[in-house]
Amino acid sequence: MTLLPTELRIAETHRLVEPALLAALDRLDAGTRRACGYHLGFWDSDGQFPAEPTTRGKGLRSVLAVLSAQAAQAPPEVGVPAAVACELVHNFSLLHDDVIDGDTERRHRPTVWARFGVPDAILAGDALLSLANEILAEADSVHVHVAVRRLGETVRQLIAGQAADIAFEKRDDVTLEECMSMAADKTAALLACSASLGAVLAGAPPTLLTALTSFGRHVGMAFQLTDDLLGIWGDPVRTGKPVLSDLRARKKSVPVVAALTAPTMAADELRDLYRRPDPLDEAELARAASLVEQAGGRGWTEDEADRQLAAGIRALAPVDLPDPVRDDLARIAGQLRGRST
Amino acid sequence: MTLLPTELRIAETHRLVEPALLAALDRLDAGTRRACGYHLGFWDSDGQFPAEPTTRGKGLRSVLAVLSAQAAQAPPEVGVPAAVACELVHNFSLLHDDVIDGDTERRHRPTVWARFGVPDAILAGDALLSLANEILAEADSVHVHVAVRRLGETVRQLIAGQAADIAFEKRDDVTLEECMSMAADKTAALLACSASLGAVLAGAPPTLLTALTSFGRHVGMAFQLTDDLLGIWGDPVRTGKPVLSDLRARKKSVPVVAALTAPTMAADELRDLYRRPDPLDEAELARAASLVEQAGGRGWTEDEADRQLAAGIRALAPVDLPDPVRDDLARIAGQLRGRST
Numbered sequence: 001m002t003l004l005p006t007e008l009r010i011a012e013t014h015r016l017v018e019p020a021l022l023a024a025l026d027r028l029d030a031g032t033r034r035a036c037g038y039h040l041g042f043w044d045s046d047g048q049f050p051a052e053p054t055t056r057g058k059g060l061r062s063v064l065a066v067l068s069a070q071a072a073q074a075p076p077e078v079g080v081p082a083a084v085a086c087e088l089v090h091n092f093s094l095l096h097d098d099v100i101d102g103d104t105e106r107r108h109r110p111t112v113w114a115r116f117g118v119p120d121a122i123l124a125g126d127a128l129l130s131l132a133n134e135i136l137a138e139a140d141s142v143h144v145h146v147a148v149r150r151l152g153e154t155v156r157q158l159i160a161g162q163a164a165d166i167a168f169e170k171r172d173d174v175t176l177e178e179c180m181s182m183a184a185d186k187t188a189a190l191l192a193c194s195a196s197l198g199a200v201l202a203g204a205p206p207t208l209l210t211a212l213t214s215f216g217r218h219v220g221m222a223f224q225l226t227d228d229l230l231g232i233w234g235d236p237v238r239t240g241k242p243v244l245s246d247l248r249a250r251k252k253s254v255p256v257v258a259a260l261t262a263p264t265m266a267a268d269e270l271r272d273l274y275r276r277p278d279p280l281d282e283a284e285l286a287r288a289a290s291l292v293e294q295a296g297g298r299g300w301t302e303d304e305a306d307r308q309l310a311a312g313i314r315a316l317a318p319v320d321l322p323d324p325v326r327d328d329l330a331r332i333a334g335q336l337r338g339r340s341t
Numbered sequence: 342m343t344l345l346p347t348e349l350r351i352a353e354t355h356r357l358v359e360p361a362l363l364a365a366l367d368r369l370d371a372g373t374r375r376a377c378g379y380h381l382g383f384w385d386s387d388g389q390f391p392a393e394p395t396t397r398g399k400g401l402r403s404v405l406a407v408l409s410a411q412a413a414q415a416p417p418e419v420g421v422p423a424a425v426a427c428e429l430v431h432n433f434s435l436l437h438d439d440v441i442d443g444d445t446e447r448r449h450r451p452t453v454w455a456r457f458g459v460p461d462a463i464l465a466g467d468a469l470l471s472l473a474n475e476i477l478a479e480a481d482s483v484h485v486h487v488a489v490r491r492l493g494e495t496v497r498q499l500i501a502g503q504a505a506d507i508a509f510e511k512r513d514d515v516t517l518e519e520c521m522s523m524a525a526d527k528t529a530a531l532l533a534c535s536a537s538l539g540a541v542l543a544g545a546p547p548t549l550l551t552a553l554t555s556f557g558r559h560v561g562m563a564f565q566l567t568d569d570l571l572g573i574w575g576d577p578v579r580t581g582k583p584v585l586s587d588l589r590a591r592k593k594s595v596p597v598v599a600a601l602t603a604p605t606m607a608a609d610e611l612r613d614l615y616r617r618p619d620p621l622d623e624a625e626l627a628r629a630a631s632l633v634e635q636a637g638g639r640g641w642t643e644d645e646a647d648r649q650l651a652a653g654i655r656a657l658a659p660v661d662l663p664d665p666v667r668d669d670l671a672r673i674a675g676q677l678r679g680r681s682t
Contacts, residue, residue, distance in 0.1 A: 029501035031508060096467060100460040119441040119507045122463060126437060127500050129467060133474040134493030137486055144486065145478055152475030159468050160370035166460045167372060 005324065006331045010063050016076055017062040017083045024084055024131045035124040039095055039112045057107065061086035061194035063332065068212050069198030071325045079198025081139035085151055086194040088132035093158050093190075095125035100166065101249065105242065129155065141201040150200060154193040161186025168252035172260075172275060179257040183224040184217070191220030195329075211319040215329065218312030223336045225305035228253040229298065230340070232289050238340050244285040247292075250274050254304070259297025266294035309337045346665065347672045351404050357417055358403040358424045365425055365472045376465040380436055380453045398448065402427040402535040404673065409553050410539030412666045420539025422480035426492055427535040429473035434499050434531075436466035441507065442590065446583065470496065482542040491541060495534040502527025509593040513601075513616060520598040524565040525558070532561030536670075552660040556670065559653030564677045566646035569594040570639065571681070573630050579681050585626040588633075591615050595645070600638025607635035650678045 022042065025033050034047040041056035043049060062083035069079030097103070098111040099121050105111060113121035136147055164182040168174045195216025196209050204212075230239055231246035231253055246253050252260075260267055260274070270291040273284060280288065292298060312333050316326060363383065366374050375388040382397035384390060403424035410420030438444070439452040440462050446452060454462035477488055505523040509515045536557025537550050545553075571580055572587035572594055587594050593601075601608055601615070611632040614625060621629065633639055653674050657667060 027497060029497070029504055031504045032500055092467075096463050100463060120504070122437050122441060123500050123504050123507075125467070126433075126470060127497065129470055130474075130493055130496040130500070133471075133478075134490060137474075137478065137489040137493070148478040148489070149475060152471055152478070155471040156368060156370070156468065159373055159464050159471070163370055163372045163461070163464050166464075 006328045009324070009328055010059075010332075013063050013066045013076065013083070014059055016066065016080055017059065017087065020080050020084045020135070021087060024088065024135050027131065027134075028127050031120065032123055032127045035112050035116050035120045036091075036128060038115065039124060040091060041107060045110075045115050052108075057087075057091070059087065060332070060336070061090050061190065064191065064194040064216060064329075065198040067198070067325055067328055067332075068194070068196050068204075069202045071212060071321050071329075072199040072202035072204035072208060073322070074198075074202035078141070078202045081135050082147065082194075082197035082201055085132040085136040085147075086190065086197060088128045088135070089151065089155060089158070089193075090190060092125045092128035092132065093162070095121050095128065097162060099125075100162065103245075136197075139201050141203070143200055143203050147197055147200045150193055150197060154189050157185040157189035161189070165251075169250060171252075172271065174252045174257055174260075176254075176257050176261050179252060179254050180221075183221060183228075183254060187224035187227070188217045188220030191223060192216035195219070208319050211315050214315035215312045215333075218308045218315060219333045219336060222305045222308040222312065222333070225254055225301050225308065226337055226339060228255050229301055229305070232256075232292060233298070235340065244289060247285050247288045248280065250280075255292050255297040255301040257297075258300040259292040259295035262295045262297070264295045266291045270295060305337055309333055347669045350665070350669055351400075351673075354404050354407045354417065354424070355400055357407065357421055358400065358428070361421050361425045361476070362428060365429065365476050368472065368475075369468050372461065373464055373468045376453050376457050376461045377432075377469060379456065380465060381432060382448060386451075386456050398428075398432070400428065401673070401677070402431050402531065405532065405535040405557065405670075406539040408539070408666055408669055408673075409535070409537050409545075410543045412553060412662050412670075413540040413543035413545035413549060414663070415539075415543035419482070419543045422476050423488065423535075423538035423542055426473040426477040426488075427531065427538060429469045429476070430492065430496060430499070430534075431531060433466045433469035433473065434503070436462050436469065438503060440466075441503065444586075477538075480542050482544070484541055484544050488538055488541045491534055491538060495530050498526040498530035502530070506592075510591060512593075513612065515593045515598055515601075517595075517598050517602050520593060520595055521562075524562060524569075524595060528565035528568070529558045529561030532564060533557035536560070549660050552656050555656035556653045556674075559649045559656060560674045560677060563646045563649040563653065563674070566595055566642050566649065567678055567680060569596050570642055570646070573597075573633060574639070576681065585630060588626050588629045589621065596633050596638040596642040598638075599641040600633040600636035603636045603638070605636045607632045611636060646678055650674055 021040065025036055028036060037043050037047065038045050065083035065086050066076045066079035070076055094106065095112055098106060099113045099118055103111055104114040112124055132151065133148065136151055137144060139147065161182050165186060168182065192213045196212040199209055199212055231251065232244060232255060236243045259270055270288060273280065273288050313330055316329060362381065366377050369377060378384050378388065379386050406424035406427050407417045407420035410423065411417055435447065436453055439447060440454045440459055444452055445455040453465055473492065474489065477492055478485060480488065502523050506527060509523065533554045537553040540550055540553050572592065573585060573596060577584045600611055611629060614621065614629050654671055657670060
């Protein structure tokens with residue numbers, strides 16, 4: 001199999017970032033390190049055997065952070081502390097979200113709380129959040145303080161997004177605007193941070209930082225909307241999550257809210273299903289998915305994801321970027337929209 | 342009531358730190374801010390009425406951090422970001438520990454998870470940890486990077502201590518050394534950080550930092566050992582915790598482990614009680630407390646707390662300190678050992 005230039009560069013990024021991630025984990029006590037490395041897919045739950053490669057995350061935030069340093073004409077190494085910090089923050093939030101949402105499976109394996117217990121999962125998340133700050137604060141750059149503040153602001157947005165997500169589950173009057181704002185906080189904020197944090201460390205000028213941040217935010221929205229679509233229509237074998245999981249948990253994801261807020265009979269029926277006190281059975285779940293589609297929730301979300309992707313690419317147009325960096329960013333953005341996992 | 346000079350200075354410290362803490366909370370989304378401020382005792386669970394003063398923490402870490410800046414001849418304001426950071430880290434750990442331990446009451450009120458639910462409590466803790474790093478990183482000092490690293494290292498110790506605490510509950514071969522090491526991580530590390538972090542921001546010389554850190558560590562041990570004693574023999578009305586709570590949860594606290602590892606018949610009986618699969622009734626809990634005392638666990642812990650207190654005071658002897666700062670540190674240390682809440 002021949003790798004395309006972008007794929008080669010992504011592989012190269014992982015070769016840079018992975019040792020730094022592992023070195024960060026080595027600062028932790030043995031038990032917490034084991035749970036964190038299991039979550040990150042570095043090893044199995046006994047801490048001894050290398051996990052299957054399918055258990056690893058995509059490392060998307062690492063790749064964006066390193067590319068952002070290169071966008072500012074710096075060598076990729078400059079972006080590595082930003083890459084590690086963003087990857088750790090992402091995984092901190094996954095660890096705690098899995099506890100909060102009660103999700104038992106991620107990347108084809110039991111989640112950390114399901115495997116090691118809730119206390120270990122809470123502590124593992126705490127450890128990754130703290131390590132993220134530590135590693136970023138140690139970066140060899142005069143712009144470290146700006147980077148640390150940007151990361152802090154991003155974590156607050158992540159928390160606000162997750163808090164809104166939980167609050168929405170108890171409400172049935174969530175507007176599409178609130179729902180999009182939740183997605184912006186929960187997902188797009190960290191992508192915006194990732195796509196600019198390496199450039200911050202590299203001392204990029206404000207125009208470039210603004211462009212990269214905007215790129216990351218729009219692409220992050222496209223990514224979350226695609227995720228929401230996969231949460232209903234994704235193939236469980238590919239996503240590693242149970243089929244129709246978002247509907248089962250009655251998540252107010254974007255396609256659902258777009259459907260619920262459409263003035264259609266399908267929306268009314270969907271609302272009734274979502275209001276039922278008891279768990280929905282398989283037939284009802286399938287019916288709910290079909291109603292989201294009939295009420296136009298699927299179509300709106302597909303279109304909006306495409307609009308966000310286009311806006312992301314457009315954000316980069318006015319700035320001067322090395323050609324391979326521009327190509328890589330565009331290709332990655334396209335993959336995020338087109339993905340099936 | 343006339344306040345002593347130390348008490349006046351402590352009140353003055355709170356007047357400096359409190360607005361900075363409140364300003365930090367203002368950065369959070371409304372729901373998370375409400376839960377955090379409830380936990381900190383700034384308001385009731387509806388977020389509108391001032392909570393009773395008894396619901397506030399002692400602000401011990403704030404006071405130490407501000408004093409440490411003054412120990413380095415800096416004005417108290419220099420220590421404020423360190424005070425806020427340490428206070429936030431302390432409260433992050435309380436929020437998550439309450440979830441992990443299933444504790445339903447703290448400072449005479451329902452804990453955050455008991456009042457708002459586990460998801461809100463997890464997110465509130467995450468928010469405080471992240472804010473701590475943010476506030477410290479924004480401090481106006483050329484030594485910020487050293488301070489941020491020290492805080493990161495401390496959080497890792499906190500996590501290691503809490504992880505050990507949990508692991509110990511499943512083991513019945515915990516040594517006294519392991520138990521003391523757990524207490525050092527869980528409590529003394531953050532006191533050591535608090536008692537030196539303001540001085541770090543103030544650019545204190547290494548000898549002073551070492552002395553303040555050692556003071557904080559020893560006094561922190563005395564504090565934890567006193568806490569362990571109160572967890573068994575404390576008055577619930579004063580501590581705000583249920584009577585005999587540590588024995589009920591079969592915590593491997595220092596007095597318990599000191600008792601279990603003593604070669605006495607009382608230790609054997611205590612071990613049998615701790616091994617019972619069912620919850621202990623009130624009579625059995627009272628018996629367990631009595632056995633800890635008979636096996637020498639109470640006496641050893643009292644003596645060790647006094648030794649740690651003395652070592653803390655001794656650590657400050659070789660360094661030059663402003664007289665009021667030395668007086669305040671000694672008085673606070675004494676109060677921590679002598680407290681009943």
